[in-house]
Amino acid sequence: MHMRQNILLLIKNYLFPSDCALCNDNLLNADEIKYGLCMNCKESLVYIEGERCNKCGKPLVSEINTCLSCRKSEVSYDRIWALFPYTGKYKELLTKYKFLKKLPLAEYFAEKILDIINKAELNDAIIVPVPPRPGKKKETGWDQVDYLVKKLKKPAKSVCRCLKRKKSSIQKELNREERIENLKGRIYCNKNIQAPKTALVIDDVFTTGSTMEVCASVLKQNGAEKVYGICLFYD
Ligand SMILES: [Zn+2]
Ligand SMILES: [Zn+2]
The missing domain is CATH 3.40.50 (Rossmann fold)
Incomplete structure (x- = not known):
């Protein structure tokens, strides 16, 4: 993600803290905020081969x-x-x-x-x-x-x-x-x-x-x- 987008996301999250859609933990970084999922939850979702x-x-x-x-x-x-x-x-x-x-x-x-x-x-x-x-x-x-x-x-x-x-x-x-x-x-x-x-x-x-x-x-x-x-x- 671009730096500017990152910063905007982080500011938005500071004003309106967002939490993980699955476990409700606070989201910590721009990637987590982007997807609305914490890293752990995101990694637990797997396409079953x-x-x-x-x-x-x-x-x-x-x-x-x-x-x-x-x-x-x-x-x-x-x-x-x-x-x-x-x-x-x-x-x-x-x-x-x-x-x-x-x-x-x-x-x-x-x-x-x-x-x-x-x-x-x-x-x-x-x-x-x-x-x-x-x-x-x-x-x-x-x-x-x-x-x-x-x-x-x-x-x-x-x-x-x-x-x-x-x-x-x-x-x-x-x-x-x-x-x-x-x-x-x-x-x-x-x-x-x-x-x-x-x-x-x-x-x-x-x-x-x-x-x-x-x-x-x-x-x-x-x-x-x-x-x-x-x-x-x-x-
Ligand atoms: Zn989570
Ligand atoms: Zn079929």
Whole structure:
């Protein structure tokens, strides 16, 4: 980080002391303040290496290459990467970000996503945020996915907000197929914006994969050839 930014962060922290999103300890240096995490907590968050599904990115148990769920149903996306399990401290991380608006965590997530972009050679893909449900910004004051995407844009990545979403009923009680049916036609491509040839869809949590599936299928119907995705958490 630049010296001037460092000093500004330290002054801000002196006036409004910030604490670690996970353990609440005071943050001590510019790096910790930047990410909103103390060094110990930050280092305790690990990407679990090992075999992952070559479609949805979830860890494989006894399957080879593709998980059972991705084998059972055709998927429109080419490949998803998912960072952390949606449990324990990882889940807490999202709660602190999404609901308590610990904004520096976006810097941390962005860095992790950029790591994947580099490793997977997705530098030419155009970033497409998953569209929020209508009214979300009004109710909660923000869209945590779009905020994260803005952080990704800084290192000169292109962003295309071509996907939109119409009102839909709550999805919690539905299974994957029902969710996909429910979302079809509600997520659509803005006709005035050309969908990118190679898209990289960004979302926070990958649960059944229905949102990613519908986003990918809509993008492909609108001219995308490849659709990749990165989710912060898998459930
Ligand atoms: Zn901590
Ligand atoms: Zn899978």
